[in-house]
Amino acid sequence: MKLLMIMVDSNHQEDVDRILDAHNIQGYTELPNVLGKGVSGRKLGSRAFPGSNTLFFTVIEGDTCKTLCAELQALDARCGPEEGLTAFILDAEKVV
Numbered sequence: 001m002k003l004l005m006i007m008v009d010s011n012h013q014e015d016v017d018r019i020l021d022a023h024n025i026q027g028y029t030e031l032p033n034v035l036g037k038g039v040s041g042r043k044l045g046s047r048a049f050p051g052s053n054t055l056f057f058t059v060i061e062g063d064t065c066k067t068l069c070a071e072l073q074a075l076d077a078r079c080g081p082e083e084g085l086t087a088f089i090l091d092a093e094k095v096v
Contacts, residue, residue: 002065003092006056006072007034009043009083013054019071020058028058040084053084059092 008016010032020028034053035044042049060068069087076085 001059001092001094002062003090004056004058004060004065004068005088005090006085007038007053007087008056008085009040009079010052010054012075012079012083012085015075015079016054016056016072019068019075020056023064023068025058025060025064025068028056031055031057038084038086040082043084059094065089 006016013030013032017030032052032054033045034055036053037043043051043053045052069089072085072087076083079085
């Protein structure tokens with residue numbers, strides 16, 4: 001199993017929702033309005049640093065993860081680096 005963590009500019013949250021839904025992902029967690037600083041700059045939801053991110057977590061099989069990552073890379077290419085889409089894969093083991 002793999003834990004896929006996706007951080008995306010909130011302007012593209014619906015794009016990630018569509019990708020997850022298109023692959024019939026049974027469950028994921030979505031944290032809207034995530035604030036912070038990264039390579040795309042500060043997103044603090046303020047006038048000085050407008051915007052926010054959305055953080056997604058899902059645990060899926062490795063083959064599904066590869067397919068999703070390919071679609072996320074295509075979305076990243078369409079959005080451009082200023083939109084700040086980032087994804088990480090971690091090994092996951094269910095303990096409870």
